[in-house]
Amino acid sequence: MxxxxxxxxxxxxxxxxxxxxxxxxxxxxxxxxxxxxxxxxxxxxxxxxxxxxxxxxxxxxxxxxxxxxxxxxxxxxxxxxxxxxxxxxxxxxxxxxxxxxxxxxxxxxxxxxxxxxxxxxxxxxxxxxxxxxxxxxxxxxxxxxxxxxxxxxxxxxxxxxxxxxxxxxxxxxxxxxxxxxxGVTEGPMVYKKDGYYYLLLAEGGTGPMHAATLMRAESIDGPYEVDPDYPIMTTRTSPDHPLQNAGxxxxxxxxxxxxxxxxxxxxxxxxxxxxxxxxxxxxxxxxxxxxxxxxxxxxxxxxxxxxxxETELTPHPWMLEPVRDDFDEPQLSIHWHSLRVPYDESWISLSERSGFMRLRGRESLTSLHNQSLVARRIQSFQCEMTTCVSFEPLSFTQMAGLVLYYDESDHYYLRISHDDELGKHLAIIVSDQGHYEELDVYLPIPVGESIYLKATMDFEQIQFSYSLDSHYWQCIGPALYAGNLADSYAKKLSFTGAFVGLCAQDLRGTRLQADFDFFDYKELD
Missing domain, CATH: 2.115.10.20 (Glycosyl hydrolase domain; family 43)
Incomplete structure (x- = not known):
């Protein structure tokens, strides 16, 4: 093993x-x-x-x-x-x-x-x-x-x-x-062994030049001598290594x-x-x-x-995580996070409709304050992410759906909304370096019915699809580039990773509710 x-x-x-x-x-x-x-x-x-x-x-x-x-x-x-x-x-x-x-x-x-x-x-x-x-x-x-x-x-x-x-x-x-x-010396960790204080440091920045360096001293406040063969570890000279930015x-x-x-x-x-x-x-x-x-x-x-x-420690596997979250528990799974704000009954509820997560629409996906969004990490280059949502918007200012989210500047949003001509419909919003784009794909969907939404990631490509019955699926929009959800996309200095989220917005301020029946996260690799 x-x-x-x-x-x-x-x-x-x-x-x-x-x-x-x-x-x-x-x-x-x-x-x-x-x-x-x-x-x-x-x-x-x-x-x-x-x-x-x-x-x-x-x-x-x-x-x-x-x-x-x-x-x-x-x-x-x-x-x-x-x-x-x-x-x-x-x-x-x-x-x-x-x-x-x-x-x-x-x-x-x-x-x-x-x-x-x-x-x-x-x-x-x-x-x-x-x-x-x-x-x-x-x-x-x-x-x-x-x-x-x-x-x-x-x-x-x-x-x-x-x-x-x-x-x-x-x-x-x-x-x-x-x-x-x-350079870029940070991340100090201190250990004591055999009469020395060891100072383990991150250096080179968190990108391709990243490294781990060790120093030591006989007194905790130094002077610290540097490992003569520093760094301990790096991939700075190995651009094809599968584990880049190591440090x-x-x-x-x-x-x-x-x-x-x-x-x-x-x-x-x-x-x-x-x-x-x-x-x-x-x-x-x-x-x-x-x-x-x-x-x-x-x-x-x-x-x-x-x-x-493998280590010589006794193996101790944990129970496998289920693919489906049915929102049947009184609290959300540990995998879910919200953006910046705690869970609050004023915008999220797992009890008002049994077996559903209810989100009340608040601010837009560009807000740094009060978004109604819960999301979990994407952890595989090949995965499917699926939900079913009940939502009856009355205005273009009301939206809900499935979002692949890096930050307020870069995300892909498969959302339900309302239009004076189209009525209730499904469409895709792309935010690329903060530039708002509506893809030229608008799909009218029945009033009063739930709709199933899916995002499939296959390395570089992300494909949205939808279904009215959970059996017959149709793609919507073109394949989208997964690299837009990376921390160094367009040379920006960011530090997080791609999330998949369920969200609702109501820019009227009436907090229209969206009910999510379940969420599936299935890895395919």
Missing amino acids: VIQNPILRGFHPDASIIRVDHDYYIATSTFEWFPGVLIHHSRDLMNWRPLVRPLDRLSQLDLRGVPSSGGIWAPSLSYDNGTYYLCFTNVVGRKGVYKDLHNYVVTAPSITGPWSDPIYLNASGFDHFLYHDTDGRKYVFNMQWDFRKNKRRFAGIVMQEFSLAEGKLIGAIKQVTEGTDL HGSLVQTQLGDWYMVFICSRPLKDGSGLSPLGRETSLQKVVWTQEGWLRLASGGKQPQLLIP
Whole structure:
């Protein structure tokens, strides 16, 4: 048996891993999607299940108005003396040279909570890591952002002591490294082994130049020496490698004594574009320590492997996820997120119509505030996504349907609406770099009847289709390009991945309801 990378497929970036006894947990970034932070659980490092989203209320996290690819950046998990700690950044502004952000830590007695309200840390940069030293003292490490002219934006890694009793950072701030010539130094993770403090860093930026670099010092505040054969891992010189953009590592030691590193990677489309609509994913590599006290990939070289041997841990598979969500439970599945705002009975209900998810239309798909949209990650290049919706619009300002969504600028929307001439009808909206387009396909559909909607993704191509009876399906519109849903499409600097969503808009402000009977997510690969 082998472990196939990525271990967390689809949009799961900035992995932070810990082990507590025989349980392994990975926290990943969620950016503008609510609830904030997703924690996966495993007992064998091969089989993972989504377990909890700790930032699930407004007192912990307010994302209203944050820019796309803002919000939650690079959370870090830690554990000390029966308490779980989670550091996170909320980026509320990222325009121009500035980064308006706020950094916090929350705690919990169990990984499943209850998670506390946040303690404020600082706003000097992002990628915060809380290290618990063996003498009981705690330290926060983060990258320093510098917006000044002729300065390096990524100005190195700083540290400061954290007082849990006082609930704040205390003492002097010290820069511990400026990073290497790879630049873009971020993502600090600290470990202690054999008398050294090891500082694992992400460098080179989260794109093709990404890498993982190791440093060490005899004192926690340095000076840190650089691994003479840095970086540990990168695909920066291997543009054809199946796991591109590899870097931003996090280490864990198993109960058997072996060491592994989880890290960011991206799987590009096969058309040579380099675009990765599934977003930045999480993969796993075994690492070994040299006699000189440095880390190396167990497989040799610096490139991650698509397939690695399974661990010697006892296999622990989880129950397979069902294809269909019937919306029969009192709460939505952990796979669903909303945009920026919590679930609220004012716009979403699972009880008003039994077996349906009811959405009340609110703002448009370009809104940064109050959208009525729930969505889940697309995790495979080959998949079908299907729903059935009951919706009776009275105006062109009222819409509902199935959306493949990257952000407010780039999405594909198969939607039901109303037109003075066509009446109730089905059509496709394309938003390409913010340019609004209605494809010249308008299909009248019967009043008073539900309609089935489907999106099929086959690598580069996305095809919408519809049915009136769930048996006879017809394509609607042309095949659409999946690369438009990638984080680097049109050279934009974004960090999430493609989602499939169910949504409703009512630009009249009357909150007309749309009822969704089910949602199927079926992977075909």
